[in-house]
Amino acid sequence: MPRGGKKNNSRGRGGRGRGGGRGGWGPSSGARQPYVEVTKQNERFERFYNELSIVPEGEEREEFWSAIKRELPNSFRFAGSKGHALAVQKRLVEHYVPEITSVKYNDEPVEPPKPIPWYPEQLAWAMTTPKNVVRKFPPFASFQKFLVSETSVGNISRQEVVSMIPPLLMDIKPGMAVLDLCAAPGSKSAQLIEMVHGGEEARVRKVLHDIAQKEKRQLSPDGMEVKAEMEQANSEEDWSDDGRSTGLLIANDVDYRRAQMLVHQVKRLNSPNLIVMNHDATLFPSIELPKGDGQKSSILKFDRILADVPCSGDGTCRKNPNIWKDWIPGNGLGLHCVQVRILVRALQMLKVGGRVVYSTCSMNPVENEAVIASAVDRCGGLAKVNMVDCSDKLPGLKRNHGLSQWKVMDKAGRIWSSWAEVDAAKEKAGPDDESFARLVEAMFPPTDEKLPFERCMRVYPHQQDTGGFFITVLEKRSEIRARPESEPKKVKSNLAPSIISVVNEIEASTANGDDPDGLHHLESLDKLVPIHTNPDDDMDNGNAPPVARQNQSNSQSVGSAGIKRGLDEYGEASSAKKIRLREGAEDPNLPGEQDRQVHWPPPPGAELSLTEHRHDDGAPPLTYPPPGNELDEPTTPVDEDTDAGVSLPSQTDNRTSKRKNNQPHEEPFKYLDPSHPELLSIYAFYSLSPRFPRDRFMVRNATGEPVKAVYYTSALACRILEQNEGKGMKFVHCGVKMFMKQDAQGRDICRWRIQSEGLPIVEAWVGEGRVVRLWRRETLRRLLIEMFPKVAADGWQELGEIGERVRDIGMGCCVLRVEASDAEDGFEERMVLPLWRSVSSLNLMLPKEERRAMLLRLYNDSSPLIDHSQEQRAARTEPNHAQPSSTRPNYSATQADVDAATNGGNKVKGVNGGIGKTEDPVALTAYVEAEASDAEDAALAAAQVTRDEVREVAPGVADEDDRFNRTV
Numbered sequence: 029m030p031r032g033g034k035k036n037n038s039r040g041r042g043g044r045g046r047g048g049g050r051g052g053w054g055p056s057s058g059a060r061q062p063y064v065e066v067t068k069q070n071e072r073f074e075r076f077y078n079e080l081s082i083v084p085e086g087e088e089r090e091e092f093w094s095a096i097k098r099e100l101p102n103s104f105r106f107a108g109s110k111g112h113a114l115a116v117q118k119r120l121v122e123h124y125v126p127e128i129t130s131v132k133y134n135d136e137p138v139e140p141p142k143p144i145p146w147y148p149e150q151l152a153w154a155m156t157t158p159k160n161v162v163r164k165f166p167p168f169a170s171f172q173k174f175l176v177s178e179t180s181v182g183n184i185s186r187q188e189v190v191s192m193i194p195p196l197l198m199d200i201k202p203g204m205a206v207l208d209l210c211a212a213p214g215s216k217s218a219q220l221i222e223m224v225h226g227g228e229e230a231r232v233r234k235v236l237h238d239i240a241q242k243e244k245r246q247l248s249p250d251g252m253e254v255k256a257e258m259e260q261a262n263s264e265e266d267w268s269d270d271g272r273s274t275g276l277l278i279a280n281d282v283d284y285r286r287a288q289m290l291v292h293q294v295k296r297l298n299s300p301n302l303i304v305m306n307h308d309a310t311l312f313p314s315i316e317l318p319k320g321d322g323q324k325s326s327i328l329k330f331d332r333i334l335a336d337v338p339c340s341g342d343g344t345c346r347k348n349p350n351i352w353k354d355w356i357p358g359n360g361l362g363l364h365c366v367q368v369r370i371l372v373r374a375l376q377m378l379k380v381g382g383r384v385v386y387s388t389c390s391m392n393p394v395e396n397e398a399v400i401a402s403a404v405d406r407c408g409g410l411a412k413v414n415m416v417d418c419s420d421k422l423p424g425l426k427r428n429h430g431l432s433q434w435k436v437m438d439k440a441g442r443i444w445s446s447w448a449e450v451d452a453a454k455e456k457a458g459p460d461d462e463s464f465a466r467l468v469e470a471m472f473p474p475t476d477e478k479l480p481f482e483r484c485m486r487v488y489p490h491q492q493d494t495g496g497f498f499i500t501v502l503e504k505r506s507e508i509r510a511r512p513e514s515e516p517k518k519v520k521s522n523l524a525p526s527i528i529s530v531v532n533e534i535e536a537s538t539a540n541g542d543d544p545d546g547l548h549h550l551e552s553l554d555k556l557v558p559i560h561t562n563p564d565d566d567m568d569n570g571n572a573p574p575v576a577r578q579n580q581s582n583s584q585s586v587g588s589a590g591i592k593r594g595l596d597e598y599g600e601a602s603s604a605k606k607i608r609l610r611e612g613a614e615d616p617n618l619p620g621e622q623d624r625q626v627h628w629p630p631p632p633g634a635e636l637s638l639t640e641h642r643h644d645d646g647a648p649p650l651t652y653p654p655p656g657n658e659l660d661e662p663t664t665p666v667d668e669d670t671d672a673g674v675s676l677p678s679q680t681d682n683r684t685s686k687r688k689n690n691q692p693h694e695e696p697f698k699y700l701d702p703s704h705p706e707l708l709s710i711y712a713f714y715s716l717s718p719r720f721p722r723d724r725f726m727v728r729n730a731t732g733e734p735v736k737a738v739y740y741t742s743a744l745a746c747r748i749l750e751q752n753e754g755k756g757m758k759f760v761h762c763g764v765k766m767f768m769k770q771d772a773q774g775r776d777i778c779r780w781r782i783q784s785e786g787l788p789i790v791e792a793w794v795g796e797g798r799v800v801r802l803w804r805r806e807t808l809r810r811l812l813i814e815m816f817p818k819v820a821a822d823g824w825q826e827l828g829e830i831g832e833r834v835r836d837i838g839m840g841c842c843v844l845r846v847e848a849s850d851a852e853d854g855f856e857e858r859m860v861l862p863l864w865r866s867v868s869s870l871n872l873m874l875p876k877e878e879r880r881a882m883l884l885r886l887y888n889d890s891s892p893l894i895d896h897s898q899e900q901r902a903a904r905t906e907p908n909h910a911q912p913s914s915t916r917p918n919y920s921a922t923q924a925d926v927d928a929a930t931n932g933g934n935k936v937k938g939v940n941g942g943i944g945k946t947e948d949p950v951a952l953t954a955y956v957e958a959e960a961s962d963a964e965d966a967a968l969a970a971a972q973v974t975r976d977e978v979r980e981v982a983p984g985v986a987d988e989d990d991r992f993n994r995t996v
């Protein structure tokens with residue numbers, strides 16, 4: 029079929045099928061055919077892997093095929109900070125495992141979940157009991173509830189066991205800069221973030237403890253001595269920012285909508301050290317760092333890079349059964365080029381001594397060993413890039429060595445042992461025979477340098493009842509100048525330098541210090557390309573400057589990465605111009621490409637219907653499978669993160685190179701002046717320690733003014749965002765929401781409340797004046813069950829141990845510290861929660877699902893939540909606001925008070941900010957009670973209310989402060 033013909037939609041079928049029905053723990057959508065009923069036959073798939081002998085013939089091969097045809101066990105990981113993850117895991121171990129062990133199903137004992145033996149700290153588990161049994165068999169009901177509620181709040185992440193391996197081999201240390209090049213939907217990014225923050229909690233606590241000690245002894249108030257002591261104690265640790273992690277994770281995906289899924293997935297880990305980007309990994313732009321003292325700006329190089337590349341995904345057929353019917357050899361062949369390019373780009377961006385972990389969920393050597401061989405070769409061989417021996421890592425994980433010999437199946441299903449064989453056959457067949465299309469020499473085992481393929485890792489389904497996976501760890505030994513793919517091996521090209529070789533030069537000279545800013549070279553790189561007046565035309569015809577093209581590249585999805593690139597099949601393109609014009613290659617409409625599939629993992633733990641992935645927080649659905657694969661028009665999600673919505677490209681955008689001005693709009697990231705009046709009010713109200721950084725607060729709107737939310741980022745993220753502003757980088761997410769605007773009235777109430785996401789970062793630096801401490805389980809239980817408990821003015825003691833403190837603390841946001849203790853009625857785990865103190869009530873600012881999850885985990889309590897706001901609303905609608913005397917304030921508001929307050933609206937407003945004059949609490953209270961916020965009530969009642977919205981309306985939604993204390 030000629031190029032430009034019928035659009036490929038078969039990837040869509042495959043993608044949809046694989047995505048469809050892979051739900052969470054909740055009720056099944058019913059759309060997915062049980063795996064046992066799927067026809068598990070594909071002649072070429074089976075013949076190929078049998079002929080390759082990836083496992084020896086005989087018993088083991090039978091085990092391999094029988095495992096691959098069995099339903100995949102469910103697996104999950106306890107996510108988040110280690111302390112918290114272990115606390116949730118403990119609940120499983122101590123409560124649910126014994127409970128399940130006593131269950132019998134069909135008269136057989138049920139196998140309880142088991143920890144994955146090689147996963148650190150028993151934080152990953154798997155269970156063979158089928159999901160539908162767990163869902164429907166009554167003895168599992170409470171376990172099922174636990175799984176659902178902990179997954180919904182992000183404490184449990186459903187993830188394929190083998191997909192957990194790559195991050196574990198990255199050897200991430202504190203302070204490292206890490207890049208996840210192909211990150212969506214984000215299960216590995218989530219692991220990586222946890223690693224970037226490894227040990228942080230304990231370090232910050234130690235810093236605070238030591239500061240307190242020093243202050244008591246009136247020693248150095250700046251804590252320098254403390255730090256020096258600690259550095260001595262453990263120089264491996266990251267103490268440079270008062271114990272906070274100084275590391276960074278950049279998580280990237282070429283597909284904008286998948287990048288949004290990624291944001292959704294990782295942002296609940298609340299990391300200020302995370303940036304999400306949206307670039308084509310093959311052309312990932314160099315990120316500038318600002319100049320240090322007396323130095324010029326430089327290019328960021330990474331300590332660790334994960335290249336979990338797009339692949340045919342045939343190792344996942346146990347959970348993506350459509351692979352059985354859709355597997356064709358063209359899948360792997362078509363992806364090889366883009367996989368090599370991603371890996372080469374990763375190696376370029378790596379520090380010397382740094383590591384790239386390359387992984388796929390495919391078993392095909394064309395996508396695995398051949399890619400490693402090709403990338404190592406292009407980067408200068410083993411002298412430059414070492415293949416790391418990981419055989420001693422993850423003891424207990426059964427694995428095979430990589431293959432040192434393999435064969436390649438062409439699109440027609442013929443199997444070839446060597447390139448020489450193909451060459452000869454090609455010659456005989458003549459130029460019109462298209463069945464050889466896509467075959468390139470680099471897909472075959474290398475014949476020159478002998479590579480230690482035994483250092484690659486292959487994990488097969490029968491080894492520990494998982495999917496299939498491939499992983500290799502590469503280490504950069506010295507600076508590299510990657511040979512452009514257009515240049516034949518070991519033959520020096522005398523043609524004009526290609527873009528890639530100039531990029532290599534920039535990378536190398538920047539790293540060598542010859543040109544530390546790399547800017548001179550970037551200029552010369554851009555000069556390679558003629559300058560045109562209409563940038564859009566440039567994008568379209570391939571003449572755009574490379575930096576601009578890199579930024580344009582998000583229009584190329586996996587499909588596009590795999591589909592739009594690569595006209596320059598190895599050895600064909602020989603100039604910069606030709607490389608620029610390679611768009612259009614690997615076209616799905618090329619013969620044999622119409623059915624090619626790319627593996628699109630859906631978000632872990634997400635409840636997926638056939639065509640859409642709905643946020644578990646009720647946010648508008650993101651379409652899944654990705655662009656080009658779906659049937660329905662995607663809906664436009666509103667970016668909860670920014671002060672404005674974000675509009676997504678239309679369905680076709682990601683599949684067309686003519687994207688022109690249809691780029692998704694991202695609100696800019698603008699850092700605030702540390703002495704901005706709004707920040708000053710925050711520092712003052714919360715007595716924020718001067719040691720808490722004040723130059724990392726950011727907003728997301730073009731004005732740069734704090735309108736709705738103030739975000740916090742790490743120092744390095746701040747430097748990157750500031751330095752690269754306006755340079756075409758596609759940053760789609762960064763920062764943790766720390767303060768939310770609250771339209772609070774009252775002279776002393778801060779108009780910014782602490783958002784629960786940011787609380788763990790800032791709480792330790794909040795002064796005692798805004799802290800409430802709690803020790804007893806019963807006290808917290810009441811606060812969890814009861815929303816807006818109304819407390820009479822003389823009845824604060826009803827709140828038990830916190831009553832007096834809460835009475836005295838003054839209205840507004842405070843920090844509830846739940847302290848651990850050995851007491852019988854005490855907590856084992858320390859917790860921090862946001863609290864809102866109103867005129868006469870109190871409220872934990874937690875979404876309902878989090879309250880429920882905590883009640884279940886801490887108290888095994890699934891009683892319904894009591895929302896006192898309902899009673900209060902009902903009371904307000906009754907004549908004279910009749911209320912039980914126990915819940916009434918010790919003053920009474922008459923209709924006259926209400927009238928006075930409402931009629932003299934500016935009098936009431938005057939309470940806050942001195943607009944009016946009266947500060948009469950009676951008038952104020954009466955007014956507030958009379959004017960419950962309909963808007964917020966409506967927001968709460970709305971079916972699509974998001975978790976963030978719940979948080980945002982929570983503080984004053986139903987209380988007497990409704991009218992005044994609400995999120996702007």
Ligand SMILES: C[S@@+](CC[C@H](N)C(=O)[O-])C[C@H]1O[C@@H](n2cnc3c(N)ncnc32)[C@H](O)[C@@H]1O
Pocket residue numbers: 191209210211212213214215216217280281282283286307308309310336337338339366585586587589590627628629
């Ligand atoms: C195997 S998945 C990654 C899974 C992910 N690492 C995880 O653990 O959740 C491959 C991802 O690569 C992305 N992708 C495909 N081509 C790409 C390219 N050229 N640059 C960057 N990302 C790409 C796809 O959008 C897809 O999300």
